[in-house]
Amino acid sequence: MPNHLLRKLIVFTAVWLMFVMLFVGITLSITWRLEDRGMAINEAGSLRKQTYLMVALVQAGDTRQLPAAIEKFENQMRDLAQLKNGSLGSEIQNQYLQQLNTVQTGFTQFKARILAMQKNEPVPDRLLQETQLFVNDINALVKSIEHENTRSIQNMRKAQFLLIFTVLISSLMALLLLNQYLIQPALALQKGVSQLSQKAFSEPVLVPEQTEFYPVANEFNQLASRLQADFDALDQGLKQKSAALKQLQQQIQVFTQLTLELAHAPLHQDVLQNLLEKVLSALKLTSGSIRIMAADGSHIVWANHVKVSNDQKQDDSYLSQYQEYRSVQKAAGNDGQTMLNYRLIEGHSSDDIRIPIQGDQLYGWLTLYPHIATAITAHEEMLIRSLCAQLAVKLDAQTLQ
Numbered sequence: 001m002p003n004h005l006l007r008k009l010i011v012f013t014a015v016w017l018m019f020v021m022l023f024v025g026i027t028l029s030i031t032w033r034l035e036d037r038g039m040a041i042n043e044a045g046s047l048r049k050q051t052y053l054m055v056a057l058v059q060a061g062d063t064r065q066l067p068a069a070i071e072k073f074e075n076q077m078r079d080l081a082q083l084k085n086g087s088l089g090s091e092i093q094n095q096y097l098q099q100l101n102t103v104q105t106g107f108t109q110f111k112a113r114i115l116a117m118q119k120n121e122p123v124p125d126r127l128l129q130e131t132q133l134f135v136n137d138i139n140a141l142v143k144s145i146e147h148e149n150t151r152s153i154q155n156m157r158k159a160q161f162l163l164i165f166t167v168l169i170s171s172l173m174a175l176l177l178l179n180q181y182l183i184q185p186a187l188a189l190q191k192g193v194s195q196l197s198q199k200a201f202s203e204p205v206l207v208p209e210q211t212e213f214y215p216v217a218n219e220f221n222q223l224a225s226r227l228q229a230d231f232d233a234l235d236q237g238l239k240q241k242s243a244a245l246k247q248l249q250q251q252i253q254v255f256t257q258l259t260l261e262l263a264h265a266p267l268h269q270d271v272l273q274n275l276l277e278k279v280l281s282a283l284k285l286t287s288g289s290i291r292i293m294a295a296d297g298s299h300i301v302w303a304n305h306v307k308v309s310n311d312q313k314q315d316d317s318y319l320s321q322y323q324e325y326r327s328v329q330k331a332a333g334n335d336g337q338t339m340l341n342y343r344l345i346e347g348h349s350s351d352d353i354r355i356p357i358q359g360d361q362l363y364g365w366l367t368l369y370p371h372i373a374t375a376i377t378a379h380e381e382m383l384i385r386s387l388c389a390q391l392a393v394k395l396d397a398q399t400l401q
Contacts, residue, residue: 008177012173016166016170019163019166019170020163020166023162023163023166024163026155026159027156027159027160027163030152030153030156030159033152034149034152034153034156037145037146037152040080040145041146041149043076043079043080044080044141044145046076047076047077047103047138048135048138048139050069050072050073051073051110051131051138052131053069054069054110054114055114055127055128055131057069058127070111073107074107077100077103077104077107080141081100095144096144096148099140099144100141102140102141103134103137103138103141106133110130110134113127113130180208185207185208185214185217188205188207188217189207189216189217189220191205192204192217192220192221192224196227204221204224205217205220205221248379248380251282251379251380251383252383254278254281254282255282255386258278258279258387259386259387259390261275262275262387262390262391263390263394266398267394267395269302272290272304273304275290275387276288276289276290276306277306279366279387280306283380283384285370286306286307287305287307287308287368288305288306288367288368288369289304289305289308289313289367289369290303290304290357290364290367291303291304291318291364292357292363292364292395293319293362293363293364295361297323297362299319300318300319300364302364312352318354318364318365352367352369353367353369353370353376355381355384355385356388357388358388358389358392359389359392359395360396363392363395366384366388368384
């Protein structure tokens with residue numbers, strides 16, 4: 001996974017953990033304070049019980065248990081004095097200390113009265129009233145702690161709501177980040193793969209640069225471009241092959257038809273002219289000639305031309321080739337004839353392509369004048385040779401006058 005996404009995840013997780021730990025710490029702090037204050041409330045409530053107990057002992061004349069009750073009261077007061085160390089807020093701390101000092105001062109006075117009664121002094125009529133006033137001070141102390149408890153519980157609820165809100169916001173941000181950096185790019189790549197399977201190579205996969213899938217999308221787009229180029233080349237090649245095959249089929253049909261016409265029609269110059277025009281049309285050429293010699297090779301008997309210049313019409317190299325053919329034939333027999341055929345068919349000049357019309361003897365040539373020497377294919381040359389062979393068969397069967 002690229003480093004920048006990892007960094008984002010680390011930062012996001014660290015911030016999220018920081019907020020969570022902060023709220024958990026606040027909640028734990030409030031909980032610990034509530035525990036301390038709960039103990040303080042119990043202790044303060046016990047002070048009221050101890051106060052009534054001491055009054056009851058004095059009224060009952062049981063002074064033996066009074067010192068123990070006083071000592072227990074003082075111990076509980078010391079425990080309450082320790083509550084000021086962090087368990088209360090600064091504002092309520094001052095109120096608590098003031099109220100605690102009031103209770104301590106009131107207890108000092110209350111203790112003096114109780115001890116005085118222990119010495120068989122007359123009990124004042126106001127004892128119960130003073131006791132109630134002292135208990136009211138204790139109740140005020142308890143209420144101050146309870147009030148702070150109420151505020152702490154409210155603060156804890158606020159912290160819990162903030163924690164829930166933080167979790168919701170962080171979850172939403174996590175979903176948005178996942179959607180932006182992972183889900184949407186992955187869907188774009190999935191769409192690209194689907195388009196690729198449908199041979200739709202031209203539409204690129206668009207992924208923002210800051211996402212982790214940008215390098216993958218970039219490579220994917222380059223791959224799609226290469227596939228598009230290869231597919232276009234293959235498609236173009238198939239079209240060319242199909243066109244060439246279609247053209248070859250048409251040429252085969254034309255040459256087959258010409259062969260049938262030669263087999264069934266009497267041979268004369270008009271037939272040769274029609275044959276030449278159809279051959280040129282099938283080969284998509286513009287000019288050509290058919291020359292038929294006399295039996296002794298002394299002159300041209302038939303000469304059919306299509307768009308041939310005067311110099312090409314008066315070309316006398318054909319008769320000299322025939323004389324060369326005769327001399328080679330006499331010297332080498334069939335082997336020399338084969339050699340001459342090969343040279344005449346394959347040794348095309350840059351100006352024309354000459355294919356001999358040869359059966360029992362050399363009757364003439366079918367000459368093509370393409371723009372370039374390789375204007376006909378091997379298949380086309382095979383069709384021309386086959387047609388020339390059929391023409392030679394026709395000439396073998398017919399005596400020329």
